Amino acid sequence: MGIDHHYSDHMNEETLLSQLRERYPEGPTIYQLAPIDQLHIGGIKASEKLLLQLEKIQPKRILEIGSGTGGLMRLISNRFNTEISAIEITTVDITHRFNTLNRSITELFSKDISVRIVTCDAQQLPFADNSFDCIIFQHSLLNIPDTEDCLRECRRVMDTNSTLLLHEVIQGPNPEQMRYPVPWARTADQSHLLTLRELTEILEVSGFTLDNTDHWSEEALAWRKRQTSKENNTDTPTKKITPISPTQILGDDFNKMAPNLIANLSGGSIEVWQLSCTLQTA
Ligand SMILES: C[S@@+](CC[C@H](N)C(=O)[O-])C[C@H]1O[C@@H](n2cnc3c(N)ncnc32)[C@H](O)[C@@H]1O
Numbered sequence: 001m002g003i004d005h006h007y008s009d010h011m012n013e014e015t016l017l018s019q020l021r022e023r024y025p026e027g028p029t030i031y032q033l034a035p036i037d038q039l040h041i042g043g044i045k046a047s048e049k050l051l052l053q054l055e056k057i058q059p060k061r062i063l064e065i066g067s068g069t070g071g072l073m074r075l076i077s078n079r080f081n082t083e084i085s086a087i088e089i090t091t092v093d094i095t096h097r098f099n100t101l102n103r104s105i106t107e108l109f110s111k112d113i114s115v116r117i118v119t120c121d122a123q124q125l126p127f128a129d130n131s132f133d134c135i136i137f138q139h140s141l142l143n144i145p146d147t148e149d150c151l152r153e154c155r156r157v158m159d160t161n162s163t164l165l166l167h168e169v170i171q172g173p174n175p176e177q178m179r180y181p182v183p184w185a186r187t188a189d190q191s192h193l194l195t196l197r198e199l200t201e202i203l204e205v206s207g208f209t210l211d212n213t214d215h216w217s218e219e220a221l222a223w224r225k226r227q228t229s230k231e232n233n234t235d236t237p238t239k240k241i242t243p244i245s246p247t248q249i250l251g252d253d254f255n256k257m258a259p260n261l262i263a264n265l266s267g268g269s270i271e272v273w274q275l276s277c278t279l280q281t282a
Pocket of ligand 1: 003004007037038039040065066067068069070071072092093094095098120121122123138139140143144183184
């Protein structure tokens, strides 16, 4: 089964969009969309960490790889195109239905966001050499079978002195305890985790210099536990209205994925890291 089926076979875009229209007639906020457009461990808090890096480097031409339903690109566009200066944002994703949903959600969110959204495989990017000065992966390298090949392609489309930002799941010290399904894979063959050491070596061989590492598995675990308690809270009066939830994207399997994430983080089969690297040569 292709990875696009893992992500889109269980979602019902029409129901989700009409629910969003009904619940948020003025348009949903970034926080209201988070359960279905921040499909990574750490939610908006994790994306804010990437924004801090972007504030430091101030890129002009960003490529986000594996953008999902578009939460990060809306955050970036919202923050940078108003507070700093206009930047060009391009996103790619292999799951075409995510890109279509991304466009529809963006329409509901704001008419002012202009982003190029492209369906393609990150291992064959349809862009000219030196097209970008920043590339971001947020929980998408974890699905890519050949990291070295993918980074070679990134390097081709990156300009000299560009930045690569990664917010990724890394294989921890106890991979044998890994439980499936997880949000990025229903079975082990869809998950392509590397140890930090393996990833660092591939980055170096691919011409990247590692400038900054941030290991925040503990925060990630605390975040997932808080989310689980919110998702399981059945006592609120709003319970009669179907809540916006990751199950609308990943299906009922999400109810197994969430506890598995907690078990995998607690048991050391996965870790969450944010890395920032510079490309030294063109
Ligand atoms: C776990 S989701 C994360 C989505 C988004 N970055 C987020 O954090 O909400 C992984 C995304 O990577 C995309 N993806 C997986 N393999 C890909 C590939 N080879 N090329 C492009 N996108 C890919 C998937 O379709 C999916 O949207």
